[in-house]
Amino acid sequence: MSPAACDGLGASPLRLASALTQPRRGALNWIEAGGRSVVYTHQGRNAIALFCRMAGLRPGDQVLAPAYNCGAEIDPFVKAGARVVLYDVDRRLEIDVDRIVAALSPATRILYVTHFFGFPQPLGELAAACGKQGVLLMEDCAQALYSVSGDKPAGLAGDAAVFSFVKTLPVPDGGALLADRRFGPPRQPEKQPPAAATGRACLPLVKRWLVNSASSSPLHRLAGSVALRHSRASTAASDGRRRPPMLSSNRYVEARTAWTMSRVARAILAAADGAEVARARRRNFQFLLEALRSVPGFEPALPALPEGVSPMAFPFFGSSRSYWYSQLTAKGILVQGWPGYYPGLDWDACPGACFLKDELLTLPVHQGLTEAHMQYIADAVRAAAKLAPAGSAC
Ligand SMILES: Cc1ncc(COP(=O)(O)O)c(C=O)c1O
Incomplete structure (x- = not known):
């Protein structure tokens, strides 16, 4: 059965609970x-x-x-x-x-x-x-x-x-x-984050776990489709304004400098197999590079995968950012970018970065995605390319 969605990296409640213990x-x-x-x-x-x-x-x-x-x-x-x-x-x-x-x-x-x-x-x-x-x-x-x-x-x-x-x-x-x-010797922040803050931050992980496994059972499918509606609303996209401001969630909050990472995060980091994570991410990135090499109107921003890179995502340009964003998110694929601008800086001096902010999108390649997910993403890109408006980004 092919996947119905490819959201960000998630974690099951069981995995999070066992990390807590x-x-x-x-x-x-x-x-x-x-x-x-x-x-x-x-x-x-x-x-x-x-x-x-x-x-x-x-x-x-x-x-x-x-x-x-x-x-x-x-x-x-x-x-x-x-x-x-x-x-x-x-x-x-x-x-x-x-x-x-x-x-x-x-x-x-x-x-x-x-x-x-x-x-x-x-x-x-x-x-x-x-x-x-x-x-x-x-x-x-x-x-x-x-x-x-x-x-x-x-x-x-x-x-x-x-x-x-x-x-x-x-x-x-x-x-x-x-x-x-x-x-000098580091001063480790000692405070555990409040349990409510950790709990709130765990909810999207569970949501994504449900979304990514949406095809495996009717219950998952139902939960996944509900969760996706929220995911679409919150995924970063330019709203059409010229140089929209950065997301307020990206602000630095000084009071949190006293907090260390949560016990859950620490346990998951301790148990992670870095080599395996990098291998899975490289496999998924390479899959997209090969599958989407000559799709008209779609251009990988990083057209090769050098040795040693553990890719975070697959950046690309489409002929129209808003078209590609809506087509792919409608299929449950997490599409991201950094469209927001930090206020008060000299953006006019940096046309290359403004272009990236305004045009670049990413596809997910994380280690939670299987070959079936990657095939689903590649098919969605090819389908979107067929109807894409002509444009200047690629
Ligand atoms: C490139 C880059 N650097 C630093 C940060 C800050 O990381 P954090 O969100 O953990 O504060 C982020 C993300 O927000 C980022 O994308």
């Missing part, structure tokens, strides 16, 4: 941290805020950050009083190393680089330039958990790195900061 173990071994301090946080954005404190970021310090962002990684810098200056990202999600090096100045305190969709950015030259000029290099690995760059896990090339486990694993919360030991 796991005894809290000592060190987690999700990464070879290469001698760095590891701090566990409630969310990735809190890890960024912690690093701002550890690094002694002062009001007015400049942070150079990629203009292709969701806002959650920008907000902690702004709230720390930094002056965020954007650099552009092109439609292949590549950064211009020479331009970034030229933009470093005595005012620059942190250069922030994001490994989009798990594809590591080249950091050699940037790390050297930062080292020479006393600029801190911070890697955003929110989407690059289990990706490898060269022979090392992504996140070990700079002075610090931030992770967000919710992007890759079925956890209600959880982030981490990896920081060079020269920033």
Whole structure:
């Protein structure tokens, strides 16, 4: 039987309940941290805020950050009083190393680089330039958990790195900061998040589990179709306005910096098999690359899958973003993007990233999806392509 839906990564109530009953173990071994301090946080954005404190970021310090962002990684810098200056990202999600090096100045305190969709950015030259000029290099690995760059896990090339486990694993919360030991012994946030907050964050995981398994029984199908209605309403899509503001849920809330990750999240992270997760994600990404290689009006943004990448999603351009969004979500396929703009930044200077915000969408490739799900997605893309309006995005 073919699947009826392909939502984000979910978790069954049983899996979540059994994670709750796991005894809290000592060190987690999700990464070879290469001698760095590891701090566990409630969310990735809190890890960024912690690093701002550890690094002694002062009001007015400049942070150079990629203009292709969701806002959650920008907000902690702004709230720390930094002056965020954007650099552009092109439609292949590549950064211009020479331009970034030229933009470093005595005012620059942190250069922030994001490994989009798990594809590591080249950091050699940037790390050297930062080292020479006393600029801190911070890697955003929110989407690059289990990706490898060269022979090392992504996140070990700079002075610090931030992770967000919710992007890759079925956890209600959880982030981490990896920081060079020269920033001092880490102060681990100690507070467990309130049970109500963890419970609320578990609900979408259960919903997605129901949606993804919607074909397996009539009960699942019914629950899945109800859940999908909510999912469609909340999935990120531009509402047609020019440069709509970022989602308010992407704001950084300072009070949560005292929270660590929940026990449920910790147990799921401890039990996760990173190599297996990466293998399944690569298999699903490769499936779409091959199945959708020459579909008219549909263009993969990342047309190859280099060794070592654990892909977060499958980014693409369609001839009309709103057409593709509505066609695919109508079939229960999770389609996402970052259409929202952080207010008050110089977006006109970054046309490449604006293009990505306005045009790029993603298909899911997570480890919870089977070959039947991927076939269903590929068929839905081919069907949508047949009726797609002509447009300029690809
Ligand atoms: C690229 C990137 N960096 C950082 C973050 C922050 O992660 P979190 O949502 O765990 O705070 C996000 C997501 O919100 C993200 O997409």
